[in-house]
Amino acid sequence: MDSIFFYRNLEIVAPKDGHLQGVKIAIQPNISVAGWPTEAGSKALLNFKAIEDATIVQRLRQAGAFVCGSTHMSEFGFGLAGSKAGEALRRQAADVELVLDLMGESRLAALHAAACGFKPSYGLVSQFGLIGLIPSMECCGLLSRNLKNIREILQTIAGPDELDFSIPDEEIPNFSPQEIDPQKTTIGFITEPQNELSNDKEAIFRYSVDELKKAGFSLREMSLPDFSLFSLVHKIVGSVEASSCAGRYDSVRYGPRALGTKNWNDMYLLSRGAAFGLLLKSYLFQGAFFQFENYGAYENACRIRARLLTDMQLLLSQADFLVFPIDNGATSGASELLADTYNQFASTVFANVTGQPALYLPPVSGAAHLGFQLAGPRLSDARLLAVGEYLLNMRNGGK
């Protein structure tokens, strides 16, 4: 079992009071816990030990949760190559996993673990103490078999943090249990993502939509012609942000330094050349191309992002939630090629571009489909989870 964990918390901690008492949480080594090796899956942080607790860790422990270790992750959480996300749930080593979501990693990992995966609204959870890569798109996703766990953890960790200046001043959703009236809840489904699916997968998705219909929700067919541009925006904006974000890995404050460099330019060039794996290096290199040679493309991508955001808001003014298929792509393995990685996440990347919350629900046990994603407007996290809880409840023969 040890191969799941990058670091295991072997200290015996007396259970604390609090509503999360006894909940075992596995994190990833991009989340700082004082004294824990925190390499974020990269050689650029080899042997780096966190010196402070991340705000979310501090809040989780305060609420009585037990942070049981960190699982192997891909380099800076980008893609799932080398990642063990979801394994701790699958092997029942943890009740909840926190998984960095840059383009859908937490939802695909949940699919793999046949558990629920939730990517909260952008800006809802403190990033303090979290090592990231794409500041305007990433957030800490949550995996659990049980949506109540996810809801209660969000209740604990969401909200302003005076150490995280990036959190907007907004009203935090109320995560107490809420009633859902399916008759009064419209769920839209967009045709374009389905066009990208193979025939059998499309049929599978129809099956998901049927489940929603049976549960009593009103379904509405909608269109978002530019759906394929989410990937484009993510590729350009994400790589530019990553390139600039990874500038800090310069072998001065942390990380290994190449030996025998003559001057500091050499030191940067060689140390950074040795620090990044091929996939990440490709991504940073692509980002550098836009930054230094074609900044206009980045600006254009930001324009398209603005349009996509408006389109999404328009759709969500006509429906309460949207249902999306999920597809783990043609190559679900660990490809080191950037194009393959993006193909793998084509169905999930939209929520990172818009910052909206997205919930992955696994299929009814035994069913041959992949499950689906539900997404709502930014900060609708509590209601979205409530819809999810309602559906799971229905599956269990509830009302």
Added chain:
Amino acid sequence: MLFSQRVFCGQITPDDVGRKVLLGGWVDAFRDHGGLLFIHLRDRSGIMQIVFSPEVASADLCQRAASLHAEYCIAVTGEVKKRLAGTENPNIETGNIELMATELTVLSESDTLPFTVSEKAMVPATVDRSADKVAEDLRLQYRYLDIRRPSMRDNLMARHRIFQCVREFLDSKGFLEIETPVLTSSTPEGARDYLVPSRLHPHNFYALPQSPQLFKQLLMIGGMERYFQIARCFRDEDLRPNRQPEFTQLDIEASFIDEEFIYELVEELTVKMFAVVGIKLSRPFARITYADAMDTTGSDRPDLRFGLRFVDVTDVFYQTNYSIFRQILQRGGYIKGINIKGQSEMLSKNVLQNEYAKEIAPSFGAKGMTWMRSEGGKLESNIVQFFSNQELEALRKKFDVADGDVLIMIADPSYAIVTSALGQLRLHLANRLSLIPANSFFPVWITEFPLFEATDEGAVTSSHHPFTAPDRIDFDPKNIEELLMLRSRAYDLVMNGEELGGGSIRINDRNLQRKIFAALGLTEEETREKFGFFLRAFDFGAPPHGGLALGMDRTVSMILQTPSIREVIAFPKNRSAACPLTGAPSAVKREQLAELRLLNLGAQDLLLGTAQKGNRIDHLSWVSRIGISAKERPVMEQILTQAEELVLLATQKAGKEEPIRNVAPVTNHTRPGTEEKRSALSQTGQLLKSAPAVKGNYYKVASILE
């Protein structure tokens, strides 16, 4: 009034009271006393207070004056008045008078300034030199504003006056100012050349002169007798704090002279240059041989404003039982020390052992440092018990020790390490103990340099350049040991630890010159190839001659006591050898390179397009500072191809929307608390714990230079 009638602000005196004058300049400062407006008008000569009073000026004029801002360029007419008693401003020279404005023309407006230009307070108060705190690159980017500041203006004016003084003096001594070319070929100075590609001769280059050395000697052969030039010289050297890639050198050469002529001339000139700003230097300047300078200060440009001379105590320890010294002496080593008189209170055991012996001396290249303090008639130290009474007594005598003295000693098998480490300790201690008297100048000639230095390959190379005359001519050019004993007829002028200039008496006998080349191991053919045209000139009756070059930027900086030479240069390069104002050095168009045939120099014929892509990978790898291995290159090429497609798609699909960079509303947060404080993690050293290299309380990085 016409501009021809304009007078300068700084030239108006109380004698002008009642005169109507026209002034032109810049608004330096501005004060509004409700109806009564005061401005400081500044031109190159000084500052004049202008008053816009409703009693004298029309309402329209007052209104226009109220809309003035800092650094507007204006012309003002008015009458000179004496200031009311009690309103004088001692900060400016015209502080007893003011101008009652009757006319105002705004000649041109100014944008908001990147930094404050004004240095003179309008009311009696401390002088505001806020520009001194401005980042230097910002000052250099807006140098034209920076030199409006009176302190920079004063520097440039003083520089001008010093240069004028040089020209007048040398003219009076019969020197001709003659210009030499800037586009020339490589000269035998030590540094790298700046090269200028020739378009008409593809793949050939001019070199910018590192000094006019060869030309000035040719001028002597040409019978010009006495020459000088204020020459711009160029050296492509690694960055050092007080160096510029181009610098101004006063170049002097004279025929039928010897060293004494140069000493006399340059001393007189130096005294005159310093006198420009009222600094008196006494003559004759001290002279010290290179060997003495190294022996007693560890430097060939010694700072002699303070003592702390070395004492050689090698012989004291020939019989010592102290094993470290014994081993060093067995290997033919040296032990030298300094008596820091009366400083034992400032240099505690802790400071000497933990700072100097453990940190500072090793950072200067010494393997260790021995220290002793004299207290109650006894020498004390952590190792004093290893020395015999005779040794301690001999030390007391050699160092002339009194109570309160501190001795430091460096022992090492290498003379160079002993003198270099002790020399740096000497400077470190002098600064730390404030032993350097302020406003003092100690010029000294360094003489009798070695003619040759040994190379790693067991041969010799010129210490100066191969045209420097040796002190004697009867040497054997094959005998390396003898060559290394030769002294040159070179001299350096050093002041306060800085080399202001140097020169030598040159060789004028072609046979002697051949002998020197032979000593350097150059064949006839090699010398012809390297210096052919120059040596040919010596075949036509070269007169005895010699000269000197003074670094004028450094000299002016010393005279004005500025913190860096950039303060006395109108448009200097910054510490990275770049010009923030013009952006030089900058990339050039491919077409320009193509025209100069500088593309694909030495490259094989490559498939069309691959060279460009290869270059792009190198370029991106460099700008993003990510090394790309040969194995990774094909992947990066693919990435570039894909990225090009993304560019096309993004261009096609983008509309006119405002680009967004954040999906959540941006709010500005401030950390709670108002006091500055150090992070607790930094105080406990935690922050440094993950660093690959640390020195003291800092992250350690590779040096900027090679």
